[in-house]
């Protein structure tokens with residue numbers, strides 16, 4: 001059996017209709033360098049999806065490779081339950097330094113979903129063990145339709161993408177859910193409208209709300225929907241006013257993707273709890289962190305027998321190799337002036353995207369920093385328009401993934417201007433060929 005046959009015999013792929021997969025020609029990636037992946041036949045592909053939104057400085061970057069090798073000579077893994085390790089400590093210090101002011105404690109895990117499970121459990125427990133016992137009714141979460149926070153049951157409960165989540169409804173806890181104010185084709189509420197709906201809901205449900213949960217600036221997995229400018233800062237102001245915690249899920253938007261290190265910076269927002277993952281390790285190893293404000297951390301302190309402990313932890317929490325990779329990735333942001341280059345690419349991307357207005361089927365173009373989408377809303381799900389365009393792009397050596405009828409642009413931060421132009425020209429050609 002060759003690798004393709006063995007894959008089809010043994011692997012169940014995520015987010016994949018396996019009946020189609022078994023009948024398709026599949027690409028098996030064998031190696032990578034910079035912004036390119038190479039398959040078993042040596043064919044080269046530009047990684048237009050950052051290997052699912054994680055690759056920052058390119059693949060197999062010598063600086064991160066060296067850091068992992070160096071760490072490997074010292075310590076592979078040791079638990080954070082009852083022990084600590086140096087890379088986890090150094091990284092926590094760096095994260096507190098880099099994230100919005102007020103976030104002062106770092107709880108590690110290994111995926112975006114787990115970072116969000118931790119966020120919601122901390123927020124829930126925080127109110128339950130409130131010292132004045134005045135807030136124990138605060139058990140619910142305020143969420144936005146079309147949010148995506150991961151695939152574990154808690155994070156699915158916070159989410160609102162029907163295609164992924166509807167079937168699990170009976171398993172989920174109930175939230176107070178608002179229609180999404182984020183923009184897509186046919187849905188573009190103004191900031192004033194969106195903020196008014198949010199305020200009304202917070203006012204009505206303040207006694208029972210533990211936290212508002214949102215993806216700052218961009219709802220990613222729903223199809224790259226973009227928030228009205230000012231919505232995030234309005235959310236911060238209103239959460240403070242109605243005594244509701246603000247949880248920001250920076251799993252997709254964190255680490256430079258929107259042009260600033262964190263999306264929250266763009267509206268000068270400091271959430272009470274923030275989740276990061278994906279790009280944290282530069283795209284190398286599974287690593288996530290949930291950061292909290294000091295008042296939340298302090299609320300969990302008490303006598304051993306008080307049971308205020310946060311009884312939560314994943315086996316690989318604070319893995320030294322992953323933390324070493326993350327530290328090296330953060331060093332590269334400085335060393336390679338990544339954000340400066342990203343901001344140049346953001347202008348170029350804007351220019352290139354405007355060319356797509358000439359294609360009548362592209363009805364909505366959205367961009368926030370280096371995250372963008374082209375929406376072709378006139379097709380039905382069964383048309384698989386996104387899949388078809390992405391399949392066409394593979395022939396030209398470009399890897400992209402659709403979200404329904406949205407084509408997603410999420411290249412590594414280190415993409416060179418000429419590679420970005422190439423990527424968009426291939427997309428243009430493939431849309432024209434396919435529609």
Ligand SMILES: Cc1ncc(COP(=O)(O)O)c(C=O)c1O
Nearest residue numbers: 111112113148149150220251252
């Ligand atoms: C905003 C957001 N939160 C959480 C997650 C879940 O992360 P993971 O797949 O690492 O569990 C994702 C994944 O796409 C995401 O985009």
